[in-house]
Amino acid sequence: MTLASGLLFGRTHFLHWGVIQISLANFLVIVLMLVTFVLALVLPFPHGPEVVPEPAAEGGPSDGPE
Amino acid sequence: MAPSSEPGSGSWTVALRDRLGRTVPSGQLLPDRQPEYVRSWIYVFGVASLAAFVYVIASGLVLTLKGPTWWHQSSVGHFVNSTHLWSVELFFFFMVIHLWGKFFMAAWRGRRALTWVTGAVAFVGSIGAAFTGYLVQSNFDSQWISTQAKDGLNSAGIGSEFNVLNTGQMLLWHVMTLPLLVGLLVVLHIILVRRHGVVPPFDAIPPEAPTEALEPSAATETSPTSTENPAAESTMTAMPDSADPPPHAAESAGERP
Amino acid sequence: MNLSGRPDDTPDAHLFPTRPYDLVKEFVVALVVVGLLTLLLAAVLSSPDKKAISLSTWAKAAPTDVIATATAELAGTSGTAGYGPPYNHASPGQTLGPFALQRWAGVRIPIHSAIDLVIGPLKSLRGDKSLTAALKQWRKASLSKQHSWAGRYGSALAKAPNGNPAKVAKGDYGPVPVLTSRFLTLAKGGSLEGLLTTSSTFFGSDETKPLLLLADGSYLEAQARLDHLGGDQWGMMNETGNYPGQPWLWLYTFWYQVKPFSTSENADAWVWGLMALLTLGFVLVPFIPGVRSLPRHLGVHRLIWRRQHE
Numbered sequence: 178m179t180l181a182s183g184l185l186f187g188r189t190h191f192l193h194w195g196v197i198q199i200s201l202a203n204f205l206v207i208v209l210m211l212v213t214f215v216l217a218l219v220l221p222f223p224h225g226p227e228v229v230p231e232p233a234a235e236g237g238p239s240d241g242p243e
Numbered sequence: 244m245a246p247s248s249e250p251g252s253g254s255w256t257v258a259l260r261d262r263l264g265r266t267v268p269s270g271q272l273l274p275d276r277q278p279e280y281v282r283s284w285i286y287v288f289g290v291a292s293l294a295a296f297v298y299v300i301a302s303g304l305v306l307t308l309k310g311p312t313w314w315h316q317s318s319v320g321h322f323v324n325s326t327h328l329w330s331v332e333l334f335f336f337f338m339v340i341h342l343w344g345k346f347f348m349a350a351w352r353g354r355r356a357l358t359w360v361t362g363a364v365a366f367v368g369s370i371g372a373a374f375t376g377y378l379v380q381s382n383f384d385s386q387w388i389s390t391q392a393k394d395g396l397n398s399a400g401i402g403s404e405f406n407v408l409n410t411g412q413m414l415l416w417h418v419m420t421l422p423l424l425v426g427l428l429v430v431l432h433i434i435l436v437r438r439h440g441v442v443p444p445f446d447a448i449p450p451e452a453p454t455e456a457l458e459p460s461a462a463t464e465t466s467p468t469s470t471e472n473p474a475a476e477s478t479m480t481a482m483p484d485s486a487d488p489p490p491h492a493a494e495s496a497g498e499r500p
Numbered sequence: 501m502n503l504s505g506r507p508d509d510t511p512d513a514h515l516f517p518t519r520p521y522d523l524v525k526e527f528v529v530a531l532v533v534v535g536l537l538t539l540l541l542a543a544v545l546s547s548p549d550k551k552a553i554s555l556s557t558w559a560k561a562a563p564t565d566v567i568a569t570a571t572a573e574l575a576g577t578s579g580t581a582g583y584g585p586p587y588n589h590a591s592p593g594q595t596l597g598p599f600a601l602q603r604w605a606g607v608r609i610p611i612h613s614a615i616d617l618v619i620g621p622l623k624s625l626r627g628d629k630s631l632t633a634a635l636k637q638w639r640k641a642s643l644s645k646q647h648s649w650a651g652r653y654g655s656a657l658a659k660a661p662n663g664n665p666a667k668v669a670k671g672d673y674g675p676v677p678v679l680t681s682r683f684l685t686l687a688k689g690g691s692l693e694g695l696l697t698t699s700s701t702f703f704g705s706d707e708t709k710p711l712l713l714l715a716d717g718s719y720l721e722a723q724a725r726l727d728h729l730g731g732d733q734w735g736m737m738n739e740t741g742n743y744p745g746q747p748w749l750w751l752y753t754f755w756y757q758v759k760p761f762s763t764s765e766n767a768d769a770w771v772w773g774l775m776a777l778l779t780l781g782f783v784l785v786p787f788i789p790g791v792r793s794l795p796r797h798l799g800v801h802r803l804i805w806r807r808q809h810e
Contacts, residue, residue, distance in 0.1 A: 189742055191728055196757050198734050202744040206336070214340050217284040218803040268514060276518035283804045287530070294530035298538050315549060324549075325542035332541070333534060335748055347800035349793075351786035353510030363783040370748060383550035384740060387724045389707075390715035391731065398594040398768035399776075400601030403586035403608030408712065411705025440513025444805035445796055449515035 267437045274437075281441050288341035289436075295337055296429065298330035300422060307418055312381055331373055338366060350442045358435040365428035372425055375417035378407055385410070550727075550740045553720060555710060559687035562719040564663035566687055569717040570680040571657060573613040575650030578716040581613035587712070588612065594769035601769065609708060614646070617713045618683055621695040631682045634675030641674065649674035731756050751778070 190201035199207075305323045306314065314320035342362070344350075351359040377388045389407040396402035406412055443449075559566045572578035576590070584591030586608040593602030611617070619638065625631055638646060653673040660667040665677060686692055696713065697704035714720050721730065729735035736753035739745035755761045755771045764770060785791055795801060 189728065198728065200728065200738050200742070200745065202739070202742050203737055203747045206332075206744045207747050210336060210340060213336075214285075214343055217288070217340065217344070218800065220284055222282045222284055222286075271514070273523060275520060275522065277521040277523075278513055278516040279519050280516065280805055280807070281521075282807055285804055287526070290527055290530045291534060294527065294534040295538075297531060298535060302538075321547065321549070322542060325545070325547040326538050328547040329541035329545070330534070330538045332744060333537060337534075339748065344804070346785070347795050347798060348804060349795035349801070351792065352508055353513070354508075356786035359786050360783055363785070367779055367783070373746070380549075382552050383723070384548070386552055386711060386714065386720065387729055390711055390720065391735075395768045395772050397583075397586060397605075398596075398602050398766070399772045400585075400605035402602075403605060406609065406706075406708060408708040409706040414705075443511055443513055443516060445801055447511065447516070447805075449511050450517065 266434060271437050271440070278441055278443070280444050280447065285340075285344040286441070288337045288344060291337040292334060292341050293429070293433075295330050295334035296425075299327065299334055300426075302327040302330055303418065303422070311379055311414060315381065327376075331376070334369070335373075338369070342366065348442060349445070352442055353439060355435070355439050355442055358432060358439065361428050361432040361435060365425055365432060368421060368425045368428060372417065372421035375413050375421060378413040379410060379417050381410070389413075545743075548740045548743045553714065553723065554690070555687045555692040555714065556690040558714060558717065558719050559684055559692075562717070563684055563688075564657070564665070565717045565719045566684050567665050567680045568654065568657050568663055569713065570618050570683045571650050571654045571676060572716065573618045573713070574646065574676060574679065575654050576614065576647050577651065577654065578613055580611060580617070580712045580716050594766040596766065596769040596773045599769075599773075611709065611712065613712075613716075614650075616709060617696070617716075618679065620699065621686060621692055622679060622682055624695055624699070625682065625686065628682065630678055634678040634682075637675040638679065645674070649676045653677060653680075732762065751775070 192199050192201060192204055302323055306320075306327060309317075309320060314324035345359070345362070374388075374392070378385050378392075389410075392407045393402055396405055396407060405416075569578065573581060576582070580587060582590045584593035585602050585605055588607060588611060592600060595602075619635065622631065622635060641649070649672065652671055653668070653676040656668045656671055656673070657663050657665060659669065665681065668677070686695075693707075693710045694704075696709040697707060724730060724735065725733065727740045728738050729740070731753075734750075734753050734757060736749045736756075737745050737747055752771065752775050755774060756767060761767045761771055781788065781791075
């Protein structure tokens, strides 16, 4: 059995705005997605080593035809 | 090792090998470097989607071991079913954010239209796979969803070929046909990303860019099948065993950890 | 060419400066993080499993609905009886303007609602003289007579208090009251699914007939609406209980909530057609002038590549 499956059983919760009806669960998922997206855009990405100004042309050592 | 045959020797094996070898620039199938403009958390959602997809398949595989009704009768089976459900939810969660990011980057630029197309079709295919998953749960959901969905499919004239009320048929589509199709699209999608590299920012200009790369004869936005980008061609088709090794190849080898 | 007439002069990504990056490590980290998330969510939230409604459960919970549904199957007035292709020719089906896709596909899963869903299962019962006589009377009657009996009985049931067959007004209903009463007994006994799926084959995996029968009644939908799964409740997006459902279907189900789709007999065809078109547009975004130039103008990319803009 689960630790807290009771959270998601039982009385359902819905939000209504005019023609829009959405379950609380779906609403939270969508909000979480939007928040995650915005955070992904604004949070700084950790800096790696200093950029070496070398293009990736041909990549590393050859792994070409045998 | 035996040398390869002369070009135009007529060998299908050589032709296929050469074609496959040109699919991805040398060293780019699993590169250990990436463009410095790839510096944002938005870039992790592709690999996150892929990781979730791995768990969708893995948990699905476990579910196949004991048959389609196992999860109703066993708490272990129910737990495995739960991992299948939540890995699917995470898969869609990450994939949609990945899609948003790629849209706002216009990631189809630079002859990457097919990358977008394979991703979009994989998304639509995933919806189909998830839909058939609901149909084979063998519970109330399956009863309701199948009897509702049949109306949409019948109205489009395909309800008899894809009979959502036929659980046996839907189970086979769910565990074999659609995962194979989606998996194939995911593989193609990733190969295309490796082939073209991550799309540069708008109006980015590489340092010391050869002028040939910006000639008007380069691909236009309307013509994804137009001539090769000369710059791309110089990196993708030059063979590593050519007389003049590519510039910086030795230095970049030295950079590797 | 797009609105700005701009050719795609995106330079080759391989010409840009690079830095070391461990893709394999990134993938392993993603696997670990997503794996832990999956296990945590599964352990804490589990997954919904609302039990299927067996025909026996239906018969015990809503016997008058079973009687009314069986009557409608015999009268040719049930959803399945009047559906049209792929089950029968009773209706031309939905159209999408000049496209009659449903009719063009033809009757490929032939279902005669009275025979396949009611009479067929009843014929398997033995030793019931009243039933045998009723079946014989039914078989000998013309189709219009059968429909007339069952139609009248259906109307009488609708007028009876709580649809109770014991309180139906007297009338000429032929063998229909006996047939439907025995059908209810058969359903309560638990063998009806089997008779509808495996009467002609040992290995049954096709639930078409029992599902059509169940959906012809009102009990299934009543249960679904309790969980907000109805078509006009944005049901396509929802799941039983408080679980998240399928938020990605928001646009598909949206059209069913608004006119003209919400009041159209061809709603399914129109929504399907519209979504097929929009999906095609989504897949072909790189080729659509205007749409493909939107990202540049929307400017979200400035956040992603802000280091390049600094």
